[in-house]
Amino acid sequence: YNKYFSLGISVADEMFGLLFFVLMAHTAYGDVSYSFLEEMKRGSVIGNIAKDLVLDVNRLSSRKARIDTEGNRKRYCDINLNTGELTVAERIDREEICEKKSSCVINQELVLENPLGLHRVIFNIEDINDNSPQFKQSVIKFEIRESALKGSRYLLDEAHDADISMNAVQSYMLQENEHFLLRVLTRTNGRTYGELVLNKELDREQQKEVTLILTAVDGGTPPRSGTVAIHVTVLDANDNAPLILPSCLIPGCVHIGYNITITATDEGSPPLSSTKNIHLTVADVNDNPPVFQEQSYRAHVQENNKPGSSICSVSATDPDWRQNGTVV
Numbered sequence: 580y581n582k583y584f585s586l587g588i589s590v591a592d593e594m595f596g597l598l599f600f601v602l603m604a605h606t607a608y609g610d611v612s613y614s615f616l617e618e619m620k621r622g623s624v625i626g627n628i629a630k631d632l633v634l635d636v637n638r639l640s641s642r643k644a645r646i647d648t649e650g651n652r653k654r655y656c657d658i659n660l661n662t663g664e665l666t667v668a669e670r671i672d673r674e675e676i677c678e679k680k681s682s683c684v685i686n687q688e689l690v691l692e693n694p695l696g697l698h699r700v701i702f703n704i705e706d707i708n709d710n711s712p713q714f715k716q717s718v719i720k721f722e723i724r725e726s727a728l729k730g731s732r733y734l735l736d737e738a739h740d741a742d743i744s745m746n747a748v749q750s751y752m753l754q755e756n757e758h759f760l761l762r763v764l765t766r767t768n769g770r771t772y773g774e775l776v777l778n779k780e781l782d783r784e785q786q787k788e789v790t791l792i793l794t795a796v797d798g799g800t801p802p803r804s805g806t807v808a809i810h811v812t813v814l815d816a817n818d819n820a821p822l823i824l825p826s827c828l829i830p831g832c833v834h835i836g837y838n839i840t841i842t843a844t845d846e847g848s849p850p851l852s853s854t855k856n857i858h859l860t861v862a863d864v865n866d867n868p869p870v871f872q873e874q875s876y877r878a879h880v881q882e883n884n885k886p887g888s889s890i891c892s893v894s895a896t897d898p899d900w901r902q903n904g905t906v907v
């Protein structure tokens with residue numbers, strides 16, 4: 580049963596895609612079941628119910644053979660009263676009918692009159708890979724401090740795929756990058772999800788943001804995929820002490836010196852600081868006039884002197900530096 584069925588699927592997949600495989604099996608109660616792929620075109624033949632139930636095709640019309648929906652569900656198939664073939668009456672979307680159920684069964688009934696006959700018709704709707712994995716948002720946002728250690732992990736949102744088993748999400752791939760690796764894990768319910776693992780530490784002063792593309796892939800043939808952008812904002816950590824630049828030096832002006840210690844501290848937590856000793860030299864400007872030692876000088880000179888004789892001596896000082904303090 581299963582062997583034939585999977586053979587049929589792979590032939591159908593390879594040849595037409597749309598082509599379907601129908602499997603018929605009688606049950607002990609005169610019921611009939613058919614397995615076929617979802618999303619077949621209207622009018623596609625599911626099987627010949629007259630043959631399968633060994634009914635007289637020529638009497639289908641007079642016995643008013645018809646398909647009845649059990650309960651108030653939709654009628655998914657029609658019966659051709661001339662041939663006994665069941666055909667698809669409207670689109671059968673497995674996802675809409677059964678969502679994530681692993682087996683998708685639709686019950687219908689074949690009703691006949693004169694004599695009254697009821698046959699249960701069971702459809703097993705098989706999944707095709709007609710849905711791509713999808714992420715809830717278009718961007719996954721993270722804020723990661725630059726002090727985060729290598730090996731830190733960040734849980735990623737799962738992608739959703741309306742299909743089931745192999746046609747659902749099987750793996751994730753992360754765009755190659757400098758800082759992060761992807762770790763793919765499997766939950767106990769078999770669903771896979773990803774974690775972002777910090778592989779190389781971040782440095783906000785070098786790169787403030789990192790943008791990556793995450794891809795989810797299903798296991799269909801061919802596979803389908805969906806992507807999401809991961810946007811990492813790198814937050815600041817207090818990892819730089821204040822930097823003190825040298826104050827200027829004036830060559831030749833070294834006669835006055837002060838030793839000064841400067842400490843610079845930031846307001847980070849914890850605060851960082853650095854200290855620097857600065858030798859300060861003060862340059863001269865010519866801001867002092869020469870000053871005589873006396874306010875006034877008095878001298879007595881005799882008459883008939885020889886030219887060149889000394890009358891008196893005066894002196895003045897100037898506290899400025901070198902030429903600025905040289906008195907003439």
Ligand SMILES: *[C@@H]1O[C@H](CO)[C@@H](O)[C@H](O)[C@H]1NC(C)=O
Pocket residue numbers: 836837838858
């Ligand atoms: C300034 O400090 C240095 C080193 O600590 C020392 O060698 C120098 O003599 C000091 N100068 C003055 C003017 O105190």
Ligand SMILES: *[C@@H]1O[C@H](CO)[C@@H](O)[C@H](O)[C@H]1NC(C)=O
Pocket residue numbers: 862863864865866900901902903
């Ligand atoms: C003298 O003072 C002037 C400014 O008045 C200054 O530019 C100059 O460098 C000083 N000279 C010395 C040797 O300090």
Ligand SMILES: [Ca+2]
Pocket residue numbers: 617618671672673674675709
């Ligand atoms: Ca579908």
Ligand SMILES: [Ca+2]
Pocket residue numbers: 617673674706707708709710741742743746
């Ligand atoms: Ca599907």
Ligand SMILES: [Ca+2]
Pocket residue numbers: 708709710711712740741742746747748797799803
């Ligand atoms: Ca899929």
